Amino acid sequence: MRSAYLILIPALLLLLALPVSRGRYNDEFDDGEDLADFDDNDFAEFEDMNDDQAAEAETAPSPRALPSSQPEEDEDEDEATVELEDGMDGFDDSETQDQHMYSNYDQEEFEGIGDMEKPGHSMKDPLIIHTVPAHLQNSWESYYMEILMVTGLLAYIMNYIIGKNKNSRLAQAWFNSHKELLESNFALVGDDGTSKDAVSTGKLNQENEHIYNLWCSGRVCCEGMLIQLKFLKRQDLLNVLARMMRPAGDQVQIKVTLNEEDMDTFVFAVGTKKSMAKLQKEMQDLSEFCGDKPKSGAKYGLPESLSILSEMGEVTDGVMDNKMVHYITNHADKIESIHFSDQFSGPKVMQEEGQPLKLPDTKKSLLFTFNVPGMGNTSPKDMDALLPLMNMVIYSIDKVKKLRLNREGKIKADRNRARVEENFLKQTHAQRQEAAQTRREEKKRAEKERIMAEEDPERQRRLEEAAQRREQKKIEKKQMKMKQIKVKAM
Amino acid sequence: MSDLRRPAKILRYKAPSTESNPTLEDPTPDYMNLLGMIFSMCGLMLKLKWCAWIAVYCSFISFANSRSSEDTKQMMSSFMLSISAVVMSYLQNPQPMSPPW
Numbered sequence: 224m225r226s227a228y229l230i231l232i233p234a235l236l237l238l239l240a241l242p243v244s245r246g247r248y249n250d251e252f253d254d255g256e257d258l259a260d261f262d263d264n265d266f267a268e269f270e271d272m273n274d275d276q277a278a279e280a281e282t283a284p285s286p287r288a289l290p291s292s293q294p295e296e297d298e299d300e301d302e303a304t305v306e307l308e309d310g311m312d313g314f315d316d317s318e319t320q321d322q323h324m325y326s327n328y329d330q331e332e333f334e335g336i337g338d339m340e341k342p343g344h345s346m347k348d349p350l351i352i353h354t355v356p357a358h359l360q361n362s363w364e365s366y367y368m369e370i371l372m373v374t375g376l377l378a379y380i381m382n383y384i385i386g387k388n389k390n391s392r393l394a395q396a397w398f399n400s401h402k403e404l405l406e407s408n409f410a411l412v413g414d415d416g417t418s419k420d421a422v423s424t425g426k427l428n429q430e431n432e433h434i435y436n437l438w439c440s441g442r443v444c445c446e447g448m449l450i451q452l453k454f455l456k457r458q459d460l461l462n463v464l465a466r467m468m469r470p471a472g473d474q475v476q477i478k479v480t481l482n483e484e485d486m487d488t489f490v491f492a493v494g495t496k497k498s499m500a501k502l503q504k505e506m507q508d509l510s511e512f513c514g515d516k517p518k519s520g521a522k523y524g525l526p527e528s529l530s531i532l533s534e535m536g537e538v539t540d541g542v543m544d545n546k547m548v549h550y551i552t553n554h555a556d557k558i559e560s561i562h563f564s565d566q567f568s569g570p571k572v573m574q575e576e577g578q579p580l581k582l583p584d585t586k587k588s589l590l591f592t593f594n595v596p597g598m599g600n601t602s603p604k605d606m607d608a609l610l611p612l613m614n615m616v617i618y619s620i621d622k623v624k625k626l627r628l629n630r631e632g633k634i635k636a637d638r639n640r641a642r643v644e645e646n647f648l649k650q651t652h653a654q655r656q657e658a659a660q661t662r663r664e665e666k667k668r669a670e671k672e673r674i675m676a677e678e679d680p681e682r683q684r685r686l687e688e689a690a691q692r693r694e695q696k697k698i699e700k701k702q703m704k705m706k707q708i709k710v711k712a713m
Numbered sequence: 714m715s716d717l718r719r720p721a722k723i724l725r726y727k728a729p730s731t732e733s734n735p736t737l738e739d740p741t742p743d744y745m746n747l748l749g750m751i752f753s754m755c756g757l758m759l760k761l762k763w764c765a766w767i768a769v770y771c772s773f774i775s776f777a778n779s780r781s782s783e784d785t786k787q788m789m790s791s792f793m794l795s796i797s798a799v800v801m802s803y804l805q806n807p808q809p810m811s812p813p814w
Contacts, residue, residue, distance in 0.1 A: 366809040372766045376773065383777050410718040416726040428726075431780055438726035443717050447724045459777040 379460045386457030387432050393473070393595075394435045394452050396603030398427055400610055408617055409448070410441025432458045444485050444624040448616075451476040455599060466599060473595035474559065475609060477616055481587040485624050486565050488636045491542055492532040493520065493551070494560030498592070499530045507583065508566040511643050524548045526555045534639065537632045547622070550615040557612060559592040563623060566640070582647055589623060591616055742783065745775035749791050753798035762802045762810040768795035 363370075402425075405412050413424035416438075428436040433454040440447035453474045456462035490512040492502060499517040503509050509532055517530035523543045525531075529551065533539040542563065551558060567590070568583040593612050597605050628636060670690060677683045749771030756765030772791040779788060 368810040368812055372769075376769065379770070379773055379777075408717055410720040411723045414726040416728060421723045421725060429781065432777070440726075441718055441720050441723040443719055443722075446722075447726075449726075456778065459774060461774060 382460045382463065383458045386459070386463070389457050390433050390454045392603055393454060393601060393606065394427055394429075397452060397475070397606040397609065398437070400607045401613055404610065404613055404617070405437075405439055408442055409439040412437070412439050414438045414440070427452070432456075442620075444481070444620050446480045446482055448477060448479045451478075470598055472598040473601055475591075475593045475595060475612075477589075477591040477593075479589040479591075479616070479620055481589070481620075481623070483587065486563075486587040487627050488565045488633070488640065489538040489541075489626075489628060490534045490564045490566060491538050492560065492562040492564075493525070493529060493543075494558060494562075494592070495528060496530050498560040499532055502560060502562065503532060505570045506562070507568050507571045508564045508585070509562070510571065512566065512639055525551055529555060529558070535632060535635055537628060541626050541628070542622075544622070546618065547615075550611070550618070554612055554615075557593050557596060557609065559594050560590070561592075561619075562588075562590040563619075564588060564590075582644060589616075589619055591619075739778070739780075742775045742779040745771045745778065746787065746791055749775060749795055753791075753795045756798040756802055760802055760805055762799075762806075763813075765795065765798035765802045766810075768798055771795070 402412070406423075411421055411423050413426055413428070414421065415424060415428045418424070428438070430436055433456050435452040435454075437450040437452075438447060439450070453476060455466065455471060455473055490508050492499065492509060492513070494502070496517065503513065503517065512534045513532040515532075517532050519527065520529035520531055521527055523531070523539065525543075525548060531539055531543075551561075565587045566585045567588040568585045572583065591612075593609060595601050595605060596608050674683055674686045674690065677686060749768045752764045752771060753768035755761060756763075756768055772788075772795045775791065776788050
């Protein structure tokens, strides 16, 4: 409702503003036109063409024209036109009369008779009437660009309303089909984090016109599950047009966060070839732990289109049991990626210069990205097709809890993690040293300032002495250490 | 089938991307906002009608793409600015806009 009002008010203002700005202009122009007409009529009688005949005819109508001013002007107009016609006719008649007269006469006697015909022709040349330029016209048609713009805006608003409603209907359809399953598995379904008590809101949390969230919590084996319905931006006309060039589909992203004891240490991912390549480049944990290129899924009975990224073969064997393979094969077209990791920390962060990084915080997570069938032309009915995938998610949660690596696998996994940590420390070693150095210098400077700031000379002297003693002690300690190392080396 | 729900283990929802930069995910509304303001300034100062119209479009696009966390004051101010740019251009010069071709 709020957003509808927000659109309506400015749109109304805009539509009202246009006629207001135009109104004044209209009146001025109209007056001018009428005046011009009157001018023409007043001076019509003085034009050369009607001079001879008009002079005679004018005297006749003038006594008749005395009674009133308005009808007089009209009569003059009529008479003027009548006069013109009469004049023309009269002129023609006289001309032809003259011609006949002269033709009876001797040709040699009169010269230049042919010339008399020419002025007549020039009178008969058609009048060229130029069209008034568009910006001087006073009609709605000249504002066609503005009308186009406003129509475009109206089309945008219409598309916004339609797109918003469609997204909302799709989200509601998804929720209705999954509600039962979620409520039977989680104690808390739907939470926006703002209410005081942990009570299920029982509905989706709308983040955007095209993104809906749902938080579920309160189950064995996991801390919580965040479901994000990432729909296409149907409310934005530009996006709709861009999608005509590049088709895209709606996505459902699910992130399950697990407790420490719920998952053993392994990193694993399966999905379409393109998404696997992208994830391996982007994700911190996949790039560090799954160094090899994605393997084809055909080895484990999956369709050719899917590939697998894994820390070690044992992990793949453990995850890809029959039921999992069955799930994935049946719904391969809807699966974009599935990512299980105990070292998940999000995408790689761009390191800034001069900033020592701690190892990023990791969280044991299962991430699923599903494509909604329909590739953009989704209808609410298609949401039911995603229900088996949610079943797969629940099954995975239980499975991961039970999955434990054997001894060798565990040793390998621990070694991997130690290796990654060491690499990280080495890379940042120089940075950390610099940081430590700067910190030490800062401390010294702060102390010196404090000593300087002391007003009492007595206290100043005492502080200086204390600082000197501390420095001496440090140097002695270092010397002792060096001696010890030398002794040990020997 | 035993009940797998554990009300005791409920964890409250914490909005995930408040720490990480939300503009990294989709900078469109911010860009459009900025563009809208620039165009409306151009339209007002240089008395160009087409600038003012593009500013109106930009503010509409920014509104359509906005996140719910963004406050409405920003949206309303950019709307009002672009509409005032259009109205001012027409008050100063009521003639219709001529196409660039």
